[in-house]
Amino acid sequence: MNETNLKTFLTSNLNIDEAEISSITENCTVRKFKKNEYLLRKNEYCKHTFFVEKGLLRQYSIDDKGKEYILSFAPENWLVTDRESSYFNKPSAYFIEALEDSQVVLIDETFVQLLSKTIPNFTDFNNILLHNHIRHLQNRINLLLSAVALDRYLEFIRMYPDILLRVPQTMVASYLGITPESLSRVRRELANKNFKQ
Amino acid sequence: MNETNLKTFLTSNLNIDEAEISSITENCTVRKFKKNEYLLRKNEYCKHTFFVEKGLLRQYSIDDKGKEYILSFAPENWLVTDRESSYFNKPSAYFIEALEDSQVVLIDETFVQLLSKTIPNFTDFNNILLHNHIRHLQNRINLLLSAVALDRYLEFIRMYPDILLRVPQTMVASYLGITPESLSRVRRELANKNFKQ
DNA sequence: ATAAATACTTATCATACATCAATGCACACG
């Protein structure tokens, strides 16, 4: 196996030795997904946490009119899963899809539960992940409540300058909760004011 | 002590005995807060998780123009805290305030960490709480991205019919991310269409 | 290389929601 990024991710966040690292990675599957391939579809049961070794994923929903709403992007070294589905065993309301050819580590949900029992520090580690997730979601809600299109966009390029360059504008717009046309306008205004990028 | 609700909350979610329950409640403080009193202010460090025995709290932010955005309401048997602040030791971006005279159990953040070591099932219990929180936040983001004022309001009365009756409309509007005037109009439309409440 | 598909921009028009201002309550309190 060769999940270099995952190993680094684990060692830098978790106080464990080589053997334990291996016992984790041995129990995970590595899979490649082609661009536009699905890791999870609506109404399926999400059984994994996905760790992105290479590539880029997105999690999104589709409403009754077919409009898409992106809840998160997941580039290298990011985790993504639908915890509502994987933890509570409910059919997922979301899709997870590869936006680029990607290499992904599949971490089994039941295996995660097991790790808490066997590796002492794993609980803390998992706690950090959950709290980071909560922090991230809470900030996003606050932004959606308080900020207009321009400010949402500025915040996005501040937070995810890398992702901006890797996904079509349409998807940035979908993440921000505005139309691609609106985003285009916002960008033009910024350009007129001589901001770059 | 007499935190009846907290005890029920613990026993119904956690597999522990009377003695352990007591060891938890003994280590928590119960405090009463008058209406409009603050449990947490912006820039303070949040040191507790608040469990509402009685009354009603709200968590909200204020932008540079003084406008308020409510992130959550917490009625009886709800937990509220700014996890970003309490877990990562950062100054909080939020206020937590009593909307009614309230009785609140203060659960020390470091004590929560300790419980994970001493009570075997507590980790699982805490995990459920975190996952519920995430599920809740994720649904809210999806709603803010995809739904117009009317649908947000309908979802609100579906989810929190009780809270609707206990807080001024201004605050419901603030939770929904619209102005009080807009909410008033949304409600009139509903009334005209002969929906009740 | 060319065609085809996809993405981005621009323009026009439509609309949901915000803003501002006035009014009407209801309830508290001197």
Next chain:
DNA sequence: CGTGTGCATTGATGTATGATAAGTATTTAT
């Protein structure tokens, strides 16, 4: 009692963003 204060409603008006459509640019496929 009147008077004040907070909240809800209403109307007039403004504005940001959505919807639609068309044109241009860029990427992908053949």
